[in-house]
Amino acid sequence: MISLREVGKVYPVHSSAASRIAALWAKLRGVPHAASEFRALDGISFDVRRGESTALVGVNGAGKSTLLKVIAGVAKASSGTVAIHGRVGALLELGAGFHPEYTGSENIALACALMGLSPARTREHQEAIVAFADIGAHIDQPVKHYSSGMVIRLGFAIATALTPDVLITDEVLSVGDESFQRKCIAWMENYLEQGGTLLLCSHSMYHVQKLCRQAIWIEAGRARLIGDAFEVTRQYLAWHDERTAQSRKLQPGAAAAGGGSIYQVRSMRLNDMHSEEPVLVPEGGTLVVSGSVYSPDDRIPQIAVGVVKLDGTPVAGCYSEMDGFTLHRQEPQLYTYTLTLPCLPLLPGAYVARSHAMDPEGMRMFDHVELRFDVAGVSRETGICKLEHAWS
Incomplete structure (x- = not known):
């Protein structure tokens, strides 16, 4: 239904009115x-x-809306080829295609x-x-007096009236109220069950996972x-978490390699890797955290292991002192x-395991080392962990 090959779109950038006029004059000549x-x-x-549902995800300005415009025929690609087979119903920019002075019925x-x-x-x-x-009665009022939610309601109703072969929507579900969504x-x-083809742009990963089987992550104009x-949504959300992470990240072995006067995490591994x-x-799988701790006075140290989301949101923590566990002496x-x-009851996503070196009394926490791990799986549940539950 839709086939794109090496599609590019370039816009000229003009810094002044004189530059725009010069460009126009050059084009006319x-x-x-x-x-x-x-x-x-x-x-x-x-x-x-045909029959597939595909989502476009990415940050604002990544090129998603431009790509939808090129596919819908609203904008022309500067390079590459775009092939569309079948009737397209497109709902792009808010109010696009509406005459503001006309009533809803006239539009x-x-x-x-x-x-x-x-x-x-x-x-x-x-x-x-x-x-x-x-x-309601607003259908006989000029569209210029409509709220954004009313405009999107009317636009979606028109775009879907003839059940198009391909439906293209850009952030439709982010504007309407709950009942309209x-x-x-x-x-x-219902459209997909009947064999329709959907191309959806959304910032809601819930809607992407619910409606689409394929996703394309657009970044800086590239796939x-x-x-x-x-x-795709798992990796996209993990990337978002990484962008917003505020915690200091240390690599394994970041602690001083020799001597020192504080307790230090010397090594750390996840699942012995x-x-x-x-x-x-895998979702519901096992995570094994192992490593070694340096003790400057050769007293048996304590260790704390915590799990956080990639953005630093705490998930859980375990302490050797609380559990009565004694670390093993490997060498002096x-x-x-x-x-x-x-x-592991964690929902699919990106997480960080942290090992914190503590004194033998378990009172003071010294340096830490952290490693990232990803939980893979298919779930539309929200939050951090998967709770065992039953409906009745």
């Missing part, structure tokens, strides 16, 4: 004009087959005419469109990751520990 450029899209390629008639419907067929669909939009989701789910919706890459733990001034966390 058919001569090249040197100007700065902004590359909104760069070499994007992917396919969306329905205008939109249907632009879609090629005769006046008779427009009248057939108008009642269903008005009912779906559910904006539920109505949209129900319509989309950073394409794949299963749950895997030495890789610098995040350790992957060096003690080892192993902590096993079976049946």
